[in-house]
Amino acid sequence: MFLLGHSCWSYMFSKATGRRVNVNLPAYLALLSGILPDFDIYFQPYLIHHTYTHSLIVIVPVVLVLTYFFGRLGLAFSIGILSHLLGDFIVGTIPLLYPLFPSSDVGLNLGIPSLADTLLEIGAFALVLVYAYRNGDYKLVLKTSRTSLLLGIPLFALVTLTLLFAGDRSIPLAEFAFSRRALTVITLGHILLSGILALGVLQGFRWYLETRRDRQTPSSSASSAQPPT
Numbered sequence: 001m002f003l004l005g006h007s008c009w010s011y012m013f014s015k016a017t018g019r020r021v022n023v024n025l026p027a028y029l030a031l032l033s034g035i036l037p038d039f040d041i042y043f044q045p046y047l048i049h050h051t052y053t054h055s056l057i058v059i060v061p062v063v064l065v066l067t068y069f070f071g072r073l074g075l076a077f078s079i080g081i082l083s084h085l086l087g088d089f090i091v092g093t094i095p096l097l098y099p100l101f102p103s104s105d106v107g108l109n110l111g112i113p114s115l116a117d118t119l120l121e122i123g124a125f126a127l128v129l130v131y132a133y134r135n136g137d138y139k140l141v142l143k144t145s146r147t148s149l150l151l152g153i154p155l156f157a158l159v160t161l162t163l164l165f166a167g168d169r170s171i172p173l174a175e176f177a178f179s180r181r182a183l184t185v186i187t188l189g190h191i192l193l194s195g196i197l198a199l200g201v202l203q204g205f206r207w208y209l210e211t212r213r214d215r216q217t218p219s220s221s222a223s224s225a226q227p228p229t
Helices: 003-020 027-033 036-043 056-091 115-135 147-168 173-177 181-225
Strands: none
Touching: 003 027, 003 056, 003 115, 003 147, 003 181, 027 056, 027 147, 036 056, 036 147, 056 115, 115 181, 147 181
């Protein structure tokens, strides 16, 4: 599954879990959790992509540690991480018990890209738009707020992981992205999601500038009000 589907499904699963256990997982963490297993791309060639970070032998201890130290927040975040493995299991395979059993790949292997993958990716994106409207996260991209700045974290991950993955495999990204109809649709989804996150970051910068201006205004007024000596 591509990063579009991973980030969107993790948002849905982790936010729903957070609501169930009565904790509000921030949107940036909900989106980031599903991308986290692909962070092995940052460490190539020292880590082989789609191995350790996609194995239950590694992921389960991580989930247990996060839940132990961060409680319900860690649990909701961990569900987002696990959704990554579920997505890859559906459209491809995952090395379930790597490195103890290097050939333990299992999955439905419906194909990537494929009709099933495209429906899952675009369907997840559509669900996120609806769910974000219902839970109020849409305000992060429409109103100035400090939290909006944090949307830059999943945005950075989306962009850099895509570029690094393509670069390591000498993939002509622009040509590949529009080489098939399914890829074109998924690429447009990535662009839209990145644009929405970028808009949120812009709102965060607006909040920062407004806050800085408000802090400077009282001091300027106080200085002008002092009588000359």
